[in-house]
Amino acid sequence: MKFTELNLDDSVLEALDAMNFSECTPIQEKTIPVLLKGCDVIGVAQTGTGKTAAYLLPVINKLCTGNYPKDAVNCLIMSPTRELAQQIDQQMEGFAYFMPVSSVAVYGGNDGVRFEQEKRGLTLGADVIIATPGRLISHIQMGYVDLSKVSFFILDEADRMLDMGFYDDIMQIVKLLPKNRQTLMFSATMPVKIQQLAKNILNNPVEVKIAVSKPAEKIIQTAYICYEPQKMGIIRSLFKNNIESRILIFASSKLKVKDLTNSLKRMHLNVGEMHSDLDQSQRDEIMNEFKAGRVNILVATDIVARGIDIDDIRLVINYDVPHDSEDYVHRIGRTARANNDGCAITLVNEEEQFKFKQIEDFLGKEIYKIPVPSELGESPAYEPKKNSFKGKRPNHRQPSKQKQGNKGNRSNRQHERYSSQRSAQQSSIRK
Structure with a gap:
């Protein structure tokens, strides 16, 4: 399926064309229409399948066509590592190139200048915050983070986050989110702990599963x-x-x-x-x-x-x-x-x-x-x-x-x- 066959805004399609993206991957073809309808989604797909675009494109599409507050965090994406957070942020910049959608990456290992930049994004309101759990908790403990207007909550590589011991941090963050949000969770596997997490934070989710996690045959x-x-x-x-x-x-x-x-x-x-x-x-x-x-x-x-x-x-x-x-x-x-x-x-x-x-x-x-x-x-x-x-x-x-x-x-x-x-x-x- 081509991206032009999906119900995406012209500005999103223009960005995809500039990046030479024309054909959807299977995870994108199955996920994007469901997310555009407003459903919660649990996606089971390994890395390299295009899952980042599968959730970024419909969220960007909604942010640029909907009536969302300008001075609040509208989308929160959780990442297990700073490297993945950086990668998501880079793709975000590309996909949102022709749209007035802002994003800030929040992750550890930076100097004080970077911390202040993250603080400004969290306090003044960035459309999309991409954060590692530990770093976001550090900002939350400072008392200036308001997540009460988040419309989209996304957990990327949820299995990895739980393996790294972030369950309590995630649940602490969830308590600060509004209940009437759209929640998306992506994981390479579906062990019992992931199923339990999904049950706790998702509302009647649609499951999108792309094959069993196996290496490429080649x-x-x-x-x-x-x-x-x-x-x-x-x-x-x-x-x-x-x-x-x-x-x-x-x-x-x-x-x-x-x-x-x-x-x-x-x-x-x-x-x-x-x-x-x-x-x-x-x-x-x-x-x-x-x-x-x-x-x-x-x-x-x-x-x-x-x-x-x-x-x-x-x-x-x-x-x-x-x-x-x-x-x-x-x-x-x-x-x-x-x-x-x-x-x-x-x-x-x-x-x-x-x-x-x-x-x-x-x-x-x-x-x-x-x-x-x-x-x-x-x-x-x-x-x-x-x-x-x-x-x-x-x-x-x-x-x-x-x-x-x-x-x-x-x-x-x-x-x-x-x-x-x-x-x-x-x-x-x-x-």
Whole structure:
């Protein structure tokens, strides 16, 4: 369906045309007409499906055609992270380019000047406030925030917000909103806690569901079954040739991000790091450098797993196995965007095998295991049930007589598959 077939104002269509948007994504096609009718909506869709435009376009359309107060907050959008808040704000600016609709992003990690700008937007009245829960609560506690005239309340990536412990903050904010608002909630999954939240804050919502959260089929997914000390050696073997494409590496902690970044810098690679120890200006600078191609490799915690909007990342590496299947989907979903190809590599140590098997079960397929380079020594067998450890911490030292789990006799078909996967990975790194 084309946007021109929807009941959108000419000024909204003009902005879409200027941005070269003509065809709706499935989530937009199903959501926009429902929102224009004034219904509450719960949307189930993963990142990269166009859900931001699915709620921004009808809200902007209503704000520019309806009779809403000029000196009040008319729409409140909640975001789990400052990166996603920034991305929503950027899309807001584009979609509202030809309309007198104002927006202010409210998120932490800024200096006092930025805080004052946020305060002015909240007190003088911005049409749209895009905020992280913690930062908005900080402003509310100062006593000058009035949310009594909010007509649209939107929770983006609600599952992520609950995972981050924002439930109480959200409910505190909800108490300040009028009951006769239109509420929209978007989530990649629908666990019990999300269903309960929806029951508490939505009024007879229409559910819009777009497929099961799974990675794009064109992402080539592979893994190395290895010992923890072998991980850096695998990274070195992958990056021994020239690197021209953008590569995103996820690690489980900011300490690992820092150590990995330093190791890659010693290899004279063009690398940047992204984690919570950086202030907002530093994070903005690194992200701009990565988007512009002046940094080839970005090492990050899950802080950028959702919200990053770069279309030509060719390779995603999970230095550690993600916490759960949804995090895995969101991480590797940073590649193979906008009809590009992409690869995802996960490094799996003994302790992580059980978690990785759960991811495979969620995907409904076995992810191909590439042999660890022979110069790194023997690698463990892939035995996820045996290596569930039942709460015990494994010993990552490499035994002298460990059976090589990824070696042995392979059929010609396995050799061909390995060659194909390895070739695709090296191609993604070099491009």
